[in-house]
Amino acid sequence: MTQHFLRLSDFSPTELHTIIQRGIELKQQQQGNIAHETCKRKTLAMIFELSSTRTRVSFEAGMAQLGGHSLFLSPRDTQLGRGEPIGDTARVLAKMVDIVMIRAADQGTIDEYARYSSIPVINGMSNELHPCQLLADVMTIIEIHGKIEDLQVAFVGDGYNMCNSFIEASRVFNFDLRIATPKGYEPKPQFLQCATRTQLVASPNEAVAGADVVVTDVWSSMGHEDQTERKQAFETFQISTEVLDRAKPNVVLLHCLPAHRGEEVDEYVLDDPRSAVWEESGNRLHAQKALLEFLLN
Numbered sequence: 001m002t003q004h005f006l007r008l009s010d011f012s013p014t015e016l017h018t019i020i021q022r023g024i025e026l027k028q029q030q031q032g033n034i035a036h037e038t039c040k041r042k043t044l045a046m047i048f049e050l051s052s053t054r055t056r057v058s059f060e061a062g063m064a065q066l067g068g069h070s071l072f073l074s075p076r077d078t079q080l081g082r083g084e085p086i087g088d089t090a091r092v093l094a095k096m097v098d099i100v101m102i103r104a105a106d107q108g109t110i111d112e113y114a115r116y117s118s119i120p121v122i123n124g125m126s127n128e129l130h131p132c133q134l135l136a137d138v139m140t141i142i143e144i145h146g147k148i149e150d151l152q153v154a155f156v157g158d159g160y161n162m163c164n165s166f167i168e169a170s171r172v173f174n175f176d177l178r179i180a181t182p183k184g185y186e187p188k189p190q191f192l193q194c195a196t197r198t199q200l201v202a203s204p205n206e207a208v209a210g211a212d213v214v215v216t217d218v219w220s221s222m223g224h225e226d227q228t229e230r231k232q233a234f235e236t237f238q239i240s241t242e243v244l245d246r247a248k249p250n251v252v253l254l255h256c257l258p259a260h261r262g263e264e265v266d267e268y269v270l271d272d273p274r275s276a277v278w279e280e281s282g283n284r285l286h287a288q289k290a291l292l293e294f295l296l297n
Helices: 013-031 054-065 086-094 107-116 131-145 161-173 204-208 228-234 277-296
Strands: 043-048 069-073 099-103 121-125 152-156 176-180 198-201 213-216 252-255
Touching: 013 131, 013 161, 013 277, 043 054, 054 069, 054 099, 054 121, 054 277, 086 107, 099 107, 099 277, 107 121, 121 131, 121 277, 131 161, 131 213, 131 252, 131 277, 152 161, 152 204, 161 176, 176 204, 252 277
Parallel strands: 043 069, 043 099, 099 121, 152 176, 152 213, 176 198, 213 252
Antiparallel strands: none
Protein backbone atom coordinates (compact mmCIF):
# COMPACT_ATOMS: atom_id res chain seq x y z
CA MET A 1 0.00 0.00 0.00
CA THR A 2 1.32 3.45 -0.93
CA GLN A 3 2.43 5.52 2.06
CA HIS A 4 1.53 9.22 2.05
CA PHE A 5 2.51 12.05 4.41
CA LEU A 6 -0.65 14.11 4.74
CA ARG A 7 -0.55 14.56 8.53
CA LEU A 8 1.89 13.60 11.28
CA SER A 9 -0.35 10.75 12.41
CA ASP A 10 0.18 8.99 9.07
CA PHE A 11 3.52 7.86 10.49
CA SER A 12 4.32 6.10 13.76
CA PRO A 13 6.38 7.94 16.39
CA THR A 14 9.28 5.61 15.57
CA GLU A 15 9.10 6.47 11.87
CA LEU A 16 8.96 10.21 12.62
CA HIS A 17 11.97 10.01 14.93
CA THR A 18 13.82 8.02 12.27
CA ILE A 19 13.13 10.72 9.68
CA ILE A 20 14.20 13.53 12.03
CA GLN A 21 17.42 11.77 13.03
CA ARG A 22 18.15 11.13 9.36
CA GLY A 23 17.53 14.84 8.71
CA ILE A 24 20.21 15.68 11.29
CA GLU A 25 22.58 13.22 9.57
CA LEU A 26 21.89 14.68 6.13
CA LYS A 27 22.51 18.17 7.50
CA GLN A 28 25.89 17.07 8.84
CA GLN A 29 26.74 15.42 5.53
CA GLN A 30 25.89 18.56 3.60
CA GLN A 31 27.96 20.69 5.97
CA GLY A 32 30.82 18.23 5.51
CA ASN A 33 30.42 18.35 1.72
CA ILE A 34 29.65 14.62 1.68
CA ALA A 35 27.56 13.48 -1.29
CA HIS A 36 24.21 11.86 -0.39
CA GLU A 37 22.54 11.20 -3.72
CA THR A 38 20.13 8.53 -2.49
CA CYS A 39 17.29 9.44 -4.87
CA LYS A 40 18.99 9.35 -8.24
CA ARG A 41 16.71 9.21 -11.28
CA LYS A 42 13.69 10.05 -9.08
CA THR A 43 11.34 12.91 -9.98
CA LEU A 44 9.27 15.05 -7.63
CA ALA A 45 6.24 16.96 -8.93
CA MET A 46 5.37 20.03 -6.84
CA ILE A 47 1.81 21.33 -7.21
CA PHE A 48 1.20 24.79 -5.77
CA GLU A 49 -2.24 26.34 -5.43
CA LEU A 50 -0.74 28.87 -2.99
CA SER A 51 2.49 30.83 -3.28
CA SER A 52 5.59 29.77 -1.38
CA THR A 53 9.22 30.58 -0.71
CA ARG A 54 10.49 28.09 1.86
CA THR A 55 8.40 25.12 0.71
CA ARG A 56 9.33 25.44 -2.95
CA VAL A 57 13.02 26.18 -2.42
CA SER A 58 13.54 23.51 0.24
CA PHE A 59 11.86 20.75 -1.79
CA GLU A 60 13.46 21.77 -5.08
CA ALA A 61 16.96 22.19 -3.65
CA GLY A 62 16.56 19.08 -1.51
CA MET A 63 15.60 16.88 -4.44
CA ALA A 64 18.60 18.16 -6.42
CA GLN A 65 20.95 17.41 -3.50
CA LEU A 66 19.52 13.88 -3.30
CA GLY A 67 20.41 13.41 -6.97
CA GLY A 68 16.86 13.66 -8.25
CA HIS A 69 14.80 16.14 -10.24
CA SER A 70 11.79 18.32 -9.47
CA LEU A 71 9.00 19.96 -11.46
CA PHE A 72 7.17 23.11 -10.34
CA LEU A 73 3.50 23.13 -11.33
CA SER A 74 1.25 26.12 -10.67
CA PRO A 75 -2.50 26.13 -11.52
CA ARG A 76 -1.55 27.80 -14.81
CA ASP A 77 0.73 24.88 -15.64
CA THR A 78 -1.73 22.01 -15.14
CA GLN A 79 -5.14 20.94 -16.33
CA LEU A 80 -6.30 21.22 -12.71
CA GLY A 81 -6.55 24.95 -13.38
CA ARG A 82 -8.91 24.17 -16.27
CA GLY A 83 -11.17 21.83 -14.35
CA GLU A 84 -9.59 18.39 -14.76
CA PRO A 85 -10.79 16.12 -11.93
CA ILE A 86 -8.21 15.72 -9.17
CA GLY A 87 -8.33 11.95 -9.47
CA ASP A 88 -7.50 12.07 -13.16
CA THR A 89 -4.46 14.27 -12.56
CA ALA A 90 -3.31 11.96 -9.76
CA ARG A 91 -3.54 8.89 -11.97
CA VAL A 92 -1.68 10.57 -14.84
CA LEU A 93 1.19 12.00 -12.78
CA ALA A 94 1.68 8.62 -11.07
CA LYS A 95 2.67 7.24 -14.48
CA MET A 96 5.29 9.95 -15.01
CA VAL A 97 6.87 10.93 -11.68
CA ASP A 98 7.84 9.14 -8.47
CA ILE A 99 6.42 11.40 -5.75
CA VAL A 100 4.14 14.44 -5.47
CA MET A 101 4.08 17.38 -3.05
CA ILE A 102 0.92 19.52 -2.94
CA ARG A 103 0.31 22.89 -1.29
CA ALA A 104 -3.43 23.51 -1.47
CA ALA A 105 -5.96 25.94 -0.07
CA ASP A 106 -8.10 23.09 1.28
CA GLN A 107 -7.01 19.92 3.06
CA GLY A 108 -9.75 18.03 1.24
CA THR A 109 -7.98 18.65 -2.08
CA ILE A 110 -4.82 16.95 -0.81
CA ASP A 111 -6.73 14.07 0.76
CA GLU A 112 -8.68 13.48 -2.45
CA TYR A 113 -5.53 13.57 -4.58
CA ALA A 114 -3.89 10.98 -2.31
CA ARG A 115 -6.90 8.65 -2.60
CA TYR A 116 -6.29 8.32 -6.33
CA SER A 117 -2.48 8.34 -6.25
CA SER A 118 -0.44 5.16 -6.53
CA ILE A 119 2.74 7.08 -5.61
CA PRO A 120 3.53 8.91 -2.33
CA VAL A 121 1.88 12.29 -1.74
CA ILE A 122 3.22 14.92 0.67
CA ASN A 123 1.14 17.68 2.23
CA GLY A 124 3.11 20.87 1.60
CA MET A 125 0.57 22.90 3.61
CA SER A 126 -3.19 23.33 3.67
CA ASN A 127 -5.74 25.37 5.56
CA GLU A 128 -5.72 22.69 8.28
CA LEU A 129 -2.19 21.32 8.60
CA HIS A 130 1.49 21.99 7.95
CA PRO A 131 3.21 18.69 8.82
CA CYS A 132 6.47 19.37 6.92
CA GLN A 133 7.03 22.47 9.04
CA LEU A 134 6.59 20.37 12.17
CA LEU A 135 9.33 17.99 11.06
CA ALA A 136 11.70 20.97 10.83
CA ASP A 137 10.47 22.42 14.13
CA VAL A 138 10.89 19.17 16.05
CA MET A 139 14.30 18.66 14.46
CA THR A 140 15.34 22.14 15.63
CA ILE A 141 14.08 21.50 19.17
CA ILE A 142 15.93 18.19 19.38
CA GLU A 143 19.14 19.78 18.09
CA ILE A 144 18.98 22.46 20.80
CA HIS A 145 17.35 20.70 23.77
CA GLY A 146 18.47 17.16 22.98
CA LYS A 147 14.90 15.86 23.11
CA ILE A 148 11.25 16.79 22.56
CA GLU A 149 9.50 14.43 25.00
CA ASP A 150 8.02 16.05 28.12
CA LEU A 151 9.07 19.58 27.19
CA GLN A 152 6.69 22.50 27.78
CA VAL A 153 5.75 24.16 24.47
CA ALA A 154 3.76 27.40 24.20
CA PHE A 155 1.87 28.30 21.03
CA VAL A 156 0.69 31.91 20.82
CA GLY A 157 -1.41 32.96 17.84
CA ASP A 158 -4.13 31.82 15.50
CA GLY A 159 -5.70 28.39 16.00
CA TYR A 160 -5.03 27.59 12.36
CA ASN A 161 -2.83 25.12 10.46
CA MET A 162 0.39 25.56 12.46
CA CYS A 163 -1.49 25.35 15.75
CA ASN A 164 -3.36 22.24 14.57
CA SER A 165 -0.12 20.52 13.61
CA PHE A 166 1.42 21.35 17.00
CA ILE A 167 -1.60 19.79 18.69
CA GLU A 168 -1.07 16.67 16.63
CA ALA A 169 2.66 16.74 17.38
CA SER A 170 2.07 16.99 21.14
CA ARG A 171 0.29 13.65 21.00
CA VAL A 172 2.82 11.95 18.71
CA PHE A 173 5.98 13.28 20.38
CA ASN A 174 4.67 13.39 23.98
CA PHE A 175 5.20 17.01 24.98
CA ASP A 176 2.93 19.42 26.83
CA LEU A 177 1.34 22.22 24.82
CA ARG A 178 -0.26 25.43 26.08
CA ILE A 179 -2.16 27.46 23.48
CA ALA A 180 -3.05 31.15 23.83
CA THR A 181 -5.31 32.54 21.14
CA PRO A 182 -8.04 35.22 21.14
CA LYS A 183 -11.60 34.15 21.86
CA GLY A 184 -13.20 33.01 18.63
CA TYR A 185 -9.89 31.98 17.04
CA GLU A 186 -9.36 28.72 18.92
CA PRO A 187 -8.47 25.49 17.09
CA LYS A 188 -11.41 23.53 15.75
CA PRO A 189 -12.84 20.95 18.19
CA GLN A 190 -11.84 18.07 15.89
CA PHE A 191 -8.17 18.80 16.63
CA LEU A 192 -8.68 19.11 20.38
CA GLN A 193 -10.76 15.96 20.91
CA CYS A 194 -7.79 13.62 21.39
CA ALA A 195 -5.32 16.25 22.59
CA THR A 196 -4.55 14.80 26.01
CA ARG A 197 -1.46 17.00 26.53
CA THR A 198 -2.91 20.28 25.22
CA GLN A 199 -4.31 23.12 27.33
CA LEU A 200 -6.02 26.32 26.19
CA VAL A 201 -5.06 29.36 28.28
CA ALA A 202 -6.25 32.95 28.35
CA SER A 203 -3.11 34.98 27.65
CA PRO A 204 0.36 34.82 26.08
CA ASN A 205 1.94 35.39 29.50
CA GLU A 206 0.19 32.32 30.90
CA ALA A 207 1.18 30.20 27.90
CA VAL A 208 4.82 31.27 27.90
CA ALA A 209 5.46 31.03 31.66
CA GLY A 210 8.14 28.39 32.24
CA ALA A 211 8.12 27.20 28.62
CA ASP A 212 11.02 25.38 26.97
CA VAL A 213 9.81 26.36 23.50
CA VAL A 214 7.70 29.32 22.35
CA VAL A 215 6.04 29.18 18.93
CA THR A 216 4.14 31.89 17.12
CA ASP A 217 2.75 32.44 13.62
CA VAL A 218 1.29 35.26 11.56
CA TRP A 219 -2.04 36.64 12.72
CA SER A 220 -3.39 36.67 9.17
CA SER A 221 -2.66 33.50 7.22
CA MET A 222 -3.15 33.22 3.47
CA GLY A 223 -6.69 34.30 2.67
CA HIS A 224 -7.13 36.34 5.86
CA GLU A 225 -4.72 39.19 5.13
CA ASP A 226 -7.19 42.07 4.89
CA GLN A 227 -9.23 41.41 8.01
CA THR A 228 -8.87 44.51 10.23
CA GLU A 229 -11.08 42.88 12.85
CA ARG A 230 -8.64 39.98 13.08
CA LYS A 231 -5.68 42.28 13.76
CA GLN A 232 -7.60 44.05 16.50
CA ALA A 233 -8.40 40.72 18.16
CA PHE A 234 -4.73 39.71 18.17
CA GLU A 235 -3.13 43.01 19.21
CA THR A 236 -2.36 41.78 22.76
CA PHE A 237 -0.91 38.47 21.51
CA GLN A 238 2.46 39.77 20.33
CA ILE A 239 5.64 37.94 21.35
CA SER A 240 8.04 40.59 22.61
CA THR A 241 11.36 40.28 24.38
CA GLU A 242 9.51 40.94 27.65
CA VAL A 243 7.00 38.14 27.01
CA LEU A 244 9.82 35.76 26.10
CA ASP A 245 11.51 36.61 29.41
CA ARG A 246 8.69 34.74 31.18
CA ALA A 247 9.88 31.46 29.67
CA LYS A 248 12.85 29.39 30.87
CA PRO A 249 16.28 30.99 30.40
CA ASN A 250 17.17 28.45 27.69
CA VAL A 251 13.89 28.86 25.82
CA VAL A 252 13.81 28.40 22.04
CA LEU A 253 11.68 30.77 19.95
CA LEU A 254 10.23 29.38 16.70
CA HIS A 255 8.29 31.02 13.86
CA CYS A 256 7.59 29.26 10.55
CA LEU A 257 7.98 32.55 8.62
CA PRO A 258 7.32 34.81 6.85
CA ALA A 259 7.01 37.10 9.87
CA HIS A 260 5.25 40.42 10.20
CA ARG A 261 7.49 42.39 12.55
CA GLY A 262 5.40 44.72 14.66
CA GLU A 263 2.46 42.29 14.66
CA GLU A 264 2.89 38.73 16.00
CA VAL A 265 6.51 39.57 16.94
CA ASP A 266 8.12 42.85 17.90
CA GLU A 267 10.97 44.43 15.95
CA TYR A 268 13.72 42.69 17.92
CA VAL A 269 12.70 39.25 19.16
CA LEU A 270 13.47 37.30 15.96
CA ASP A 271 17.11 38.39 16.36
CA ASP A 272 17.19 37.62 20.09
CA PRO A 273 19.86 35.02 21.03
CA ARG A 274 17.01 32.75 22.12
CA SER A 275 15.48 32.81 18.63
CA ALA A 276 16.11 29.76 16.41
CA VAL A 277 13.94 30.87 13.48
CA TRP A 278 16.78 31.00 10.95
CA GLU A 279 18.06 27.55 11.88
CA GLU A 280 14.46 26.31 11.89
CA SER A 281 13.90 27.67 8.39
CA GLY A 282 17.07 25.99 7.11
CA ASN A 283 16.01 22.71 8.70
CA ARG A 284 13.07 22.56 6.30
CA LEU A 285 15.62 21.49 3.69
CA HIS A 286 17.17 18.70 5.73
CA ALA A 287 13.99 17.31 7.31
CA GLN A 288 12.24 17.18 3.93
CA LYS A 289 15.22 15.49 2.30
CA ALA A 290 14.91 12.80 4.95
CA LEU A 291 11.17 12.57 4.28
CA LEU A 292 11.68 12.26 0.51
CA GLU A 293 14.35 9.61 1.01
CA PHE A 294 12.09 7.68 3.40
CA LEU A 295 9.09 7.68 1.06
CA LEU A 296 11.08 6.95 -2.10
CA ASN A 297 13.33 4.21 -0.72
